[in-house]
Amino acid sequence: xxxxxxxxxxxxxxxxxxxxxxxxxxxxxxxxxxxxxxxxxxxxxxxxxxxxxxxxxxxxxxxxxxxxxxxxxxxxxxxxxxxxxxxxxxxxxxxxxxxxxxxxxxxxxxxxxxxxxxxxxxxxxxxxxxxxxxxxxxxxxxxxxxxxxxxxxxxxxxxxxxxxxxxxxxxxxxxxxxxxxxxxxxxxxxxxxxxxxxxxxxxxxxxxxxxxxxxxxxxxxxxxxxxxxxxxxxxxxxxxxxxxxxxxxxxxxxxxxxxxxxxxxxxxxxxxxxxxxxxxxxxxxxxxxxxxxxxxxxxxxxxxxxxxxxxxxxxxxxxxxxxxxxxxxxxxxxxxxxxxxxxxxxxxx
Amino acid sequence: xxxxxxxxxxxxxxxxxxxxxxxxxxxxxxxxxxxxxxxxxxxxxxxxxxxxxxxxxxxxxxxxxxxxxxxxxxxxxxxxxxxxxxxxxxxxxxxxxxxxxxxxxxxxxxxxxxxxxxxxxxxxxxxxxxxxxxxxxxxxxxxxxxxxxxxxxxxxxxxxxxxxxxxxxxxxxxxxxxxxxxxxxxxxxxxxxxxxxxxxxxxxxxxxxxxxxxxxxxxxxxxxxxxxxxxxxxxxxxxxxxxxxxxxxxxxxxxxxxxxxxxxxxxxxxxxxxxxxxxxxxxxxxxxxxxxxxxxxxxxxxxxxxxxxxxxxxxxxxxxxxxxxxxxxxxxxxxxxxxxxxxxxxxxx
Numbered sequence: 001x002x003x004x005x006x007x008x009x010x011x012x013x014x015x016x017x018x019x020x021x022x023x024x025x026x027x028x029x030x031x032x033x034x035x036x037x038x039x040x041x042x043x044x045x046x047x048x049x050x051x052x053x054x055x056x057x058x059x060x061x062x063x064x065x066x067x068x069x070x071x072x073x074x075x076x077x078x079x080x081x082x083x084x085x086x087x088x089x090x091x092x093x094x095x096x097x098x099x100x101x102x103x104x105x106x107x108x109x110x111x112x113x114x115x116x117x118x119x120x121x122x123x124x125x126x127x128x129x130x131x132x133x134x135x136x137x138x139x140x141x142x143x144x145x146x147x148x149x150x151x152x153x154x155x156x157x158x159x160x161x162x163x164x165x166x167x168x169x170x171x172x173x174x175x176x177x178x179x180x181x182x183x184x185x186x187x188x189x190x191x192x193x194x195x196x197x198x199x200x201x202x203x204x205x206x207x208x209x210x211x212x213x214x215x216x217x218x219x220x221x222x223x224x225x226x227x228x229x230x231x232x233x234x235x236x237x238x239x240x241x242x243x244x245x246x247x248x249x250x251x252x253x254x255x256x257x258x259x260x261x262x263x264x265x266x267x268x269x270x271x272x273x274x275x276x277x278x279x280x281x282x283x284x285x286x287x288x289x290x291x292x293x294x295x296x297x298x299x300x301x302x303x304x305x306x307x308x309x310x311x312x313x314x315x316x317x318x319x320x321x322x323x324x325x326x327x328x329x330x331x332x333x334x335x336x337x338x339x340x341x342x343x344x345x346x347x348x349x
Numbered sequence: 350x351x352x353x354x355x356x357x358x359x360x361x362x363x364x365x366x367x368x369x370x371x372x373x374x375x376x377x378x379x380x381x382x383x384x385x386x387x388x389x390x391x392x393x394x395x396x397x398x399x400x401x402x403x404x405x406x407x408x409x410x411x412x413x414x415x416x417x418x419x420x421x422x423x424x425x426x427x428x429x430x431x432x433x434x435x436x437x438x439x440x441x442x443x444x445x446x447x448x449x450x451x452x453x454x455x456x457x458x459x460x461x462x463x464x465x466x467x468x469x470x471x472x473x474x475x476x477x478x479x480x481x482x483x484x485x486x487x488x489x490x491x492x493x494x495x496x497x498x499x500x501x502x503x504x505x506x507x508x509x510x511x512x513x514x515x516x517x518x519x520x521x522x523x524x525x526x527x528x529x530x531x532x533x534x535x536x537x538x539x540x541x542x543x544x545x546x547x548x549x550x551x552x553x554x555x556x557x558x559x560x561x562x563x564x565x566x567x568x569x570x571x572x573x574x575x576x577x578x579x580x581x582x583x584x585x586x587x588x589x590x591x592x593x594x595x596x597x598x599x600x601x602x603x604x605x606x607x608x609x610x611x612x613x614x615x616x617x618x619x620x621x622x623x624x625x626x627x628x629x630x631x632x633x634x635x636x637x638x639x640x641x642x643x644x645x646x647x648x649x650x651x652x653x654x655x656x657x658x659x660x661x662x663x664x665x666x667x668x669x670x671x672x673x674x675x676x677x678x679x680x681x682x683x684x685x686x687x688x689x690x691x692x693x694x695x696x697x698x
Contacts, residue, residue, distance in 0.1 A: 093587065093589055094589065094612070094613050094614070097592075097612065097613070097614050098614055099612075099613040099614035099637075099638050101613075101638065102613030102614065102637060102638065167638075167640065238442065240442055240443065243446075255631070263443070263446065263448075264443050264446070264448040264450075264451030265443070265446050265447055265448035265451070265647075267642065270631075270635070273635065274631045274632050274635050279628035279629065279630075279631065280628065280629035280631050280634075280641070281628075282604070282619075282623045282628065282629050282641075283623050285629075285641070285643075285644060286619070286622065286623050286643070286644040286645060287644065287645060288448075288451060288644065289448050289450065289451065289516075289643065289644035289645065289647070290644070291516065291640060291641060291642030291643065292629070292631075292634070292640060292641055292642075293616065293640030293641075293642060294634075294635070294638065294640065295634060295635040295636065295637065295638035295639070296635060296636060296638065298614075298638070
């Protein structure tokens with residue numbers, strides 16, 4: 001079969017690889033119906049995170065189960081499934097605590113071969129899914145083609161935006177600032193509205209993304225960044241700052257902007273993979289009682305909750321996909337996101 | 350009258366100063382019945398925070414109102430009152446948001462002369478209280494002498510421990526670690542128990558403080574610190590870490606210990622004035638979804654809630670006072686706390 005392999009900075013290739021085979025009894029083979037490129041894939045693509053040995057890449061996909069191991073109970077051949085961006089058993093103490101990203105037996109697509117053989121990435125024709133009972137969420141059929149983008153968004157970006165909002169503690173009536181206009185930031189706008197925020201300030205200078213932010217529920221859009229961006233937030237919040245700030249980028253600058261946008265007693269929910277620095281200014285957080293909560297989003301636990309709203313059309317996170325390409329053009333998919341020609345690329349094998 | 354003035358490192362003196370006089374219409378004169386020395390006063394006493402010009406010091410006191418300005422409504426001469434460790438109007442947007450420590454018109458005892466004249470500290474015979482309506486909480490009489498320590502604890506340490514527990518999100522059934530065995534840490538043990546924590550692990554190597562921690566509701570006491578302390582916490586929590594960690598010290602080491610003691614998805618509530626460094630390790634927080642929430646505790650808002658439990662004896666934070674001295678021995682009070690001969694010293698003018 002064909003699957004995507006990253007060899008180094010700006011070097012991703014669709015290659016012929018061995019077909020996955022069941023090997024642990026608890027695994028499943030999934031034929032990928034749609035996959036996508038994540039903003040965090042760009043850290044490797046840009047060489048910010050070194051690649052080391054070439055390895056399979058991709059961690060967001062949906063598909064149809066082709067076969068399951070003999071210990072798999074909850075998933076059957078023919079099921080349409082959503083895979084979260086990581087593997088988890090969904091039964092250990094961390095999973096039960098709602099932090100399945102810290103699953104005691106789980107791991108990461110494409111990077112972890114503890115599961116009985118080479119770990120597949122999601123940007124391929126098929127994926128062997130270890131811990132299939134814990135990892136996969138079945139979507140009751142039939143699934144129509146126009147549902148594909150929305151379901152794929154549940155593999156990562158919609159749940160990640162939701163995690164930012166939950167971590168920040170968004171409540172009805174809140175004023176919320178969203179830092180970041182990538183797919184996660186835009187989904188964070190959806191999540192803030194869904195949780196009842198009444199003033200939602202999206203920070204974006206890109207006309208297409210601004211448009212989507214408005215459509216998703218933003219009540220204000222601020223194009224300025226840094227000190228000017230913070231000043232604009234203050235102007236919209238009586239000089240106090242926002243109740244909640246959703247940090248969906250991960251750079252030192254975006255976190256600084258998020259902290260400065262929060263009101264005393266406010267909270268930053270952060271989900272951007274921290275790439276810009278190891279520090280948070282504890283003294284400023286202390287003086288103003290601004291908390292910072294978040295991390296790698298345990299989206300597996302959110303899929304069932306969000307799925308009905310996606311299928312009913314109450315929320316439309318699938319709209320973040322503004323480019324669709326065949327899997328054979330995966331290199332162009334990366335380039336389009338790297339050069340910000342696309343917000344989020346959907347790939348069809 | 351006599352009041353305490355700090356001149357520099359290890360140099361506090363009881364001096365003759367001018368009697369306070371009403372000057373803004375919104376102020377009150379309070380005769381101090383009891384005051385105390387705060388752990389944070391020791392930062393100045395030890396020279397870690399430079400003193401600059403000699404100034405009045407002390408920010409925890411209770412007393413009886415002697416006179417009020419003509420715009421004061423809620424407080425009358427003769428009232429027994431608790432003063433929080435700061436001044437606030439209790440009406441601005443930040444106060445309404447529960448963050449009266451960020452009051453738009455408030456300030457700090459002894460350091461702020463915006464209020465119509467030299468700002469008094471609490472370690473004196475009398476204090477002029479600006480914004481008396483917002484700042485002071487009336488204790489319905491009669492107040493007996495044995496209630497004094499418990500009421501004084503509400504001026505800071507009990508509310509601060511409570512803030513740590515609230516910031517960490519302590520809920521019934523939680524496992525809670527308390528880092529720090531000073532008066533605030535001990536009050537945090539009380540607060541964790543009061544909020545329903547079932548396993549409370551106090552970190553202390555001091556026999557007297559261990560004893561008080563047990564009495565306040567600790568279910569386990571760990572004497573080890575650093576990596577060994579973290580290992581002991583892990584052993585008591587099935588290798589996962591604690592749901593909530595209350596950081597009541599403020600050094601870089603104590604924060605590192607707190608972060609490492611939290612389970613994935615857990616939260617650190619921090620109230621120790623950060624003295625050891627400006628950084629929090631955002632990448633570790635991200636990877637394990639460990640949030641950090643807290644700051645300078647808005648105790649004004651907690652006094653009414655906690656007062657009934659103190660008066661009924663349901664909680665006994667007054668037991669943190671293990672030394673009582675006349676105000677004339679204020680220098681000895683500082684020395685006793687500095688040398689850890691006393692946990693918390695109560696001063697009587």
